[in-house]
Amino acid sequence: MLCIDRYKMRGMTSTTTRGRPRGFDRDAALDQAIRLFWRKGYEATSVRDLSEELSLRQPSLYNAFGGKHALFEEAVGVYDRRYGGFIDAALDEEPTAPQAIRRILAEAPARYTREGLPRGCLVAAGDQGTDDERIRTTLSRLREQKTDDIRRKIETDMTAGRLAGSIDAAGQAGYVMAVLSGLVQRARDGAPRRELEQIAGVASVVLP
Template identity: 65%
Template sequence: MAAATRGRPRAFDRDEALDRAIRLFWTKGYEATSVRDLSEELGIGQPSLYNAFGGKRALFDEAVGVYDSRYGGFIDAAIEEESTAVQAMRRILAEAPARYTRRGLPRGCLVISGDAGAEDADVHEVMSRLREEKRSQLASKIDADLAADHLPEGADPSALSAYVMAVLAGLAQRARDGSSRQELEAVASIAIAALP
């Protein structure tokens, strides 16, 4: 005879619920997303939300981590796969317009705008650190190119990597504001032309 299981099984698919939470945070940001919004979007009661995810903040942290691997990742891929920093920067800027305007997904980037208007200093700190990690990875690749004489002497890895990240932030915001992919591609082309 099979042993009886205790409690009711979860009446929802956790991965699907997490994906819905990612999209909600991506659309509204951490601060503007309430626990009630999450409960309604995920189709579960607030107690179930806390049991499954540990609350809004824990869910946001998990959502950001999964977002980067499921929907982001193009910056990491370019840094890892391209042989030079200039090729990586060009690829990042060229791919961003399509990434930020995908059909069926919120526009822009959760990593760039997820903490917009957040009063929670910890949320801002986590997101700021994530953005800084991306910039630092790119700066390290630029450093390596300088050492290998692939870039002109005097190129500033910190400024160049910050430039690329600033352009990405602008592209993401323009996408959220409704700009077309073609407009974003034109802006990215100007930014690419300005690279050393």
């Protein structure tokens, strides 16, 4: 089989790579790795699990992705853009912070219980049960970024006079992220979507 990224641009001319062509679709394999890490977490996913799920021998996996840790980092990056973007979308598209947060809480239950995809969120739960400090830091930073995004959205409304200046923007943002984290936990516990929707409904009552 022909590899997709076999033809690369170097400078202004396209060149072909030498050597035996890759026998599998790297992007498709990465997507399967994303789902496995998403479902089981970093620590509970073994290289042999990945090798079996992606139908790759271990040397091919290491040759294509570098190793378990490098594969996870790459998987998280693609996940965030491909599957985890509903928070960014809400913050970008909704005109006010309350509307954006309401939309986030309204969409989260469905997002965390999608048919044919693992439950919960790789960024929120992928580092559970691991001692690896690099993994924890990577995901912790991503979560912190989302929290900051929400806080800034609230602060924008406050400076524009749409929200009272007395509001605790950081507290509100942390609250939203904590509720999402709780929803992820419940989803991974096997709670039905209906229950997540009830919880999100109650959580939305707080909002200004």
